[in-house]
Amino acid sequence: MELIIILTLNGVATGMLIFLIAAGLSLIFGLMDVLNFAHGALSMWGAYFGIWIYKGLEQFWLHQNPNLLEASWYPWLSMLNFIIGIVAGIFIGSILGLLMEKLLIQPVYGNHIQQILITMGAMLILAEMVKLFWGSNLISAPVPALLDGAWEIGNIVLIKYRITIIAIGLAILTFLLWILHKTKIGLIVRAGVQNKEMVQALGINVKKVFTLVFMLGAGLAALGGVLMAPFMNQVYPTMGLEKQLLAFIVVVIGGMGSVFGSAVAGVIVGITEAFMLYYVPDAALAVNFLLMALILLLRPSGLFGERG
Amino acid sequence: MTNKKVGWLVLIIVGLLLPLFINNQAQLLLFTKIYILAVFAMSYDILLGYTGIISFGHVMFFGIGSYSVSLMLKHGGQSWLNIVIAIIIAIVLSAVISFIVGVLSLRLKSTYYAMITLAFAELFHILSLKWRSLTNGEDGFNFSKYIPDLLKDRLNFYYISLIFLIIIAYFLYRFVNSATGKVLVAIRENEQRAETLGYNILHYKLISSIVAGVVASLSGIMYAISYRYVGSASVFGIDKTIDALLMTIIGGVGTLFGPLLGSGIINIAHELLADLAKVHPIFERWLILFGILYVLIVMFFPKGIMGSLHKYRNSLPLFKIRKSKDG
Numbered sequence: 001m002e003l004i005i006i007l008t009l010n011g012v013a014t015g016m017l018i019f020l021i022a023a024g025l026s027l028i029f030g031l032m033d034v035l036n037f038a039h040g041a042l043s044m045w046g047a048y049f050g051i052w053i054y055k056g057l058e059q060f061w062l063h064q065n066p067n068l069l070e071a072s073w074y075p076w077l078s079m080l081n082f083i084i085g086i087v088a089g090i091f092i093g094s095i096l097g098l099l100m101e102k103l104l105i106q107p108v109y110g111n112h113i114q115q116i117l118i119t120m121g122a123m124l125i126l127a128e129m130v131k132l133f134w135g136s137n138l139i140s141a142p143v144p145a146l147l148d149g150a151w152e153i154g155n156i157v158l159i160k161y162r163i164t165i166i167a168i169g170l171a172i173l174t175f176l177l178w179i180l181h182k183t184k185i186g187l188i189v190r191a192g193v194q195n196k197e198m199v200q201a202l203g204i205n206v207k208k209v210f211t212l213v214f215m216l217g218a219g220l221a222a223l224g225g226v227l228m229a230p231f232m233n234q235v236y237p238t239m240g241l242e243k244q245l246l247a248f249i250v251v252v253i254g255g256m257g258s259v260f261g262s263a264v265a266g267v268i269v270g271i272t273e274a275f276m277l278y279y280v281p282d283a284a285l286a287v288n289f290l291l292m293a294l295i296l297l298l299r300p301s302g303l304f305g306e307r308g
Numbered sequence: 309m310t311n312k313k314v315g316w317l318v319l320i321i322v323g324l325l326l327p328l329f330i331n332n333q334a335q336l337l338l339f340t341k342i343y344i345l346a347v348f349a350m351s352y353d354i355l356l357g358y359t360g361i362i363s364f365g366h367v368m369f370f371g372i373g374s375y376s377v378s379l380m381l382k383h384g385g386q387s388w389l390n391i392v393i394a395i396i397i398a399i400v401l402s403a404v405i406s407f408i409v410g411v412l413s414l415r416l417k418s419t420y421y422a423m424i425t426l427a428f429a430e431l432f433h434i435l436s437l438k439w440r441s442l443t444n445g446e447d448g449f450n451f452s453k454y455i456p457d458l459l460k461d462r463l464n465f466y467y468i469s470l471i472f473l474i475i476i477a478y479f480l481y482r483f484v485n486s487a488t489g490k491v492l493v494a495i496r497e498n499e500q501r502a503e504t505l506g507y508n509i510l511h512y513k514l515i516s517s518i519v520a521g522v523v524a525s526l527s528g529i530m531y532a533i534s535y536r537y538v539g540s541a542s543v544f545g546i547d548k549t550i551d552a553l554l555m556t557i558i559g560g561v562g563t564l565f566g567p568l569l570g571s572g573i574i575n576i577a578h579e580l581l582a583d584l585a586k587v588h589p590i591f592e593r594w595l596i597l598f599g600i601l602y603v604l605i606v607m608f609f610p611k612g613i614m615g616s617l618h619k620y621r622n623s624l625p626l627f628k629i630r631k632s633k634d635g
Contacts, residue, residue: 035419037364037426107607116362116422117557117606124550124599132593241546245430248423282438289431296412296424 002155007274013162015263015270016169017231020224021243022250022262023176024217030193030257032210033112034105037119039221040244041126042093042100046222047229047239048134050089051141057081075145082144086226093222094215096126101214106207123240131237138236141229165227172220173263180259189213193257246273249292255305265303315565316477323470327463336462337534342568342575343473344530348548349555349567350480351523356553357561358484359516360496361414362422365429366552369406369521371436371544373398373528375443378538381454388456391529398525406521410514426546433544448539459533472530473568476523480564483519492516496562550595554602560614569613574598 025039036042058081062068068077100122108114142148143161151158180186188209192199200206228243229235250269254261269288276284295302323343330336352366380394405428413424436443443449452460459465483489491512494502503509532538542548551574552567559570581594609616 029419033419035423037422104603104607112418113356113360113362114606114610116419117553118603120364120550120553121599121603121606125596125603128593128596128599132596241430245427248427252420252423285431285434289427292424292427293412296416296420300416 003278005156007278008271009158009162009166011271011274012267013165013169013231013270014273015267016165017224017228018243018246018250018270019169019263019266020172020227021221022247022254022266023172023259024220025247026251026254026256026262027189027193027213027259028217029251031189031196031213032105034115034119036214036217037116037244038100038122038126039217039247040240040242041123041130042096042218042240043221043225043228043243044130044235044237044240045096045126045225046089046093047141047225047235048130048139049092050085050222050226051139051229051235052085052134053088054082054085054144055141057084078144079146082147082230086223089222089226090219093225094219097215097218098211100218101211105214106210127237127240130240136237138234141233141235143230143233147230161230165231168227169263172223173259176259185209185212246288249288251302252292253295253302255302258302258304261302261304312565319568320470320474323473324467327466333462336466338575338579340462340466340469340534341531342571343469344527344534345551345555345575346568346571347473347476347530348524348527349552349559349571350477350564351520351527352552353556353561353564353567354480354484354492354516354520354523356556357563357566358489358496359492359513360499361418361513361516363425363517363520364422364546364549364553365409365425365427366520366524367544367546367548368425368429368432369402369524370528370531370548371432372402372405373525373530374532374538374543375436375528376401376525377529378449378451378532379442382449382451386454386456391456395526395529398529399522402521402525403518406517407514410510410517414510414513414517426549429544429546429549433540433546436540436544443538443540446540448537448542450537452536455533455536460536465534469530469534472526476526477564477568480519480523484564488512488515547595554598557602557605557612560612560616562611563614566612566614 021039021043025036028039029035058078061077061081065071068074071077100119104118104122105115108118147161147164149160151160151163178186180190188199188204192206192209196206199209224243225239228239232239246269250262250265253268254263254265269291272287272291273284276287326339327336330339348366348370351369352363355361355363355366376398377391377394380390380397384390384393409425409428410421413420437445439445459468484492491502491507492515494505494507495509495512499509528543532543535542555570555574556567557570558573559568560566577598578594581597585592585594605612
């Protein structure tokens with residue numbers, strides 16, 4: 001029983017991280033018909049930049065005060081550094097998203113082939129730039145001291161960082177659903193997913209909404225990246241593509257354009273992966289693939305999607 | 309048409325005479341590589357340039373070819389029969405897999421095919437990494453002692469690659485100019501119209517993806533024999549797909565000559581930039597330069613070098629790719 005709870009929590013935490021990447025991917029595709037192949041790279045940029053800032057700040061304070069590690073308030077300072085790192089990661093992700101949308105996607109709007117090819121080019125450039133700035137080797141990403149360790153309830157070990165990720169993921173999901181269903185901009189986005197020509201005909205500047213959603217999606221992916229780094233204890237140059245793959249599986253299962261679908265599918269994929277990694281580690285990815293293939297065959301629009 | 313024939317004839321003659329002017333093995337290998345990867349890029353062009361569908365997982369067929377020949381030779385020993393068996397295995401496997409991937413995703417929007425091919429290719433990549441007992445994972449394995457002597461001679465293999473290129477180019481030329489090929493171009497130009505005319509779009513797209521997959525696996529076989537080595541990153545890595553993409557886009561989509569031109573440019577530039585890396589480390593990241601070039605070409609010269617040349621000459625209507633909405 002304990003094992004099942006632990007594995008499930010692991011899976012939900014992984015699922016939440018993938019959800020953060022997939023939500024933007026799905027929303028951008030639903031609204032703009034653009035499948036962003038650079039989404040994983042944007043997420044990786046968030047991770048590298050955020051961790052770089054976080055570790056840089058740690059170094060900086062340690063340099064100022066060599067006895068820092070013994071101070072009772074050190075975990076709080078470390079936490080603050082991490083939060084600044086997260087904000088920096090989201091910032092760089094959104095800025096890159098903004099630049100991508102303005103410079104690369106808008107000029108070829110309406111031509112699917114060019115769009116797909118160009119986001120692939122963006123992925124190539126972004127991934128190579130990560131290697132240029134930070135090198136090709138993996139970089140360690142420690143969990144901030146405050147979130148390190150675990151709570152023990154009976155025999156159940158709850159790793160603090162994973163619980164934090166789940167909490168953040170749920171908060172973001174609630175926030176996104178609130179924006180989509182309770183605000184005017186959310187109304188426009190939902191209407192745009194259904195019929196963007198109509199929205200435009202009603203006098204709404206769809207282009208601005210596109211840019212905003214693209215930035216939001218990129219920012220979410222970057223957040224997912226930064227949070228993922230301490231989860232894996234490291235960042236490395238192929239992580240972008242790896243996680244993008246899982247995000248693809250998630251959006252196909254959840255349905256393109258559906259944020260809620262991404263969350264549900266993210267949790268399904270995360271839990272499948274956690275259990276498979278424990279019992280049959282080599283088949284973990286294959287099972288998620290089969291799941292995706294099954295969905296494509298039986299319900300191409302995904303569990304919560306409206307069109308295929 | 310005659311212009312094109314003359315062009316290919318000149319190319320064949322240059323190809324045949326080239327070894328007279330090259331006396332080092334490295335350059336001979338470079339040209340061998342250019343021919344083999346040109347075939348890979350041509351197969352990619354069948355999808356992108358002629359049918360208008362994008363695959364980001366084309367490398368999986370390349371890798372299937374590479375692994376089938378190297379594993380057959382390694383386990384079956386040095387024999388021509390094993391190469392023939394490997395060719396059959398590669399053709400059957402790649403046809404079956406491209407069929408499955410196609411059935412799953414070609415019914416849907418074009419983005420699905422791109423996404424799902426990428427995902428499948430990475431699955432193969434991971435499989436080749438994890439199945440260490442068979443593939444030796446990341447390190448790969450060398451099988452040079454199992455290759456028949458005739459193929460081991462660099463000069464022989466250069467000519468074999470050239471003949472391989474010519475045969476495949478001729479076959480693909482016949483294919484794109486056949487009735488089926490014309491339907492593919494029609495799908496590229498306007499899918500709805502082709503469908504309204506009564507063509508079964510899925511059926512034709514499947515043919516296109518199977519032909520592309522099988523040809524790619526053949527180029528994978530040649531590649532493995534020329535390097536006498538297979539490793540998971542070199543034959544299943546996404547870099548190879550990106551190479552095919554770069555060669556096709558830079559050379560020119562929708563022409564068979566374009567990918568050959570692109571292959572020459574990319575491989576020679578690759579070689580030169582690798583030398584420059586000793587001068588300044590920025591050249592180690594040569595992919596950035598190509599990435600930027602690629603994005604600029606997609607944005608401003610979507611027809612690539614060949615396409616732009618043709619446009620400039622205002623000839624050869626086949627190569628026109630209109631800015632059409634694909635479904």
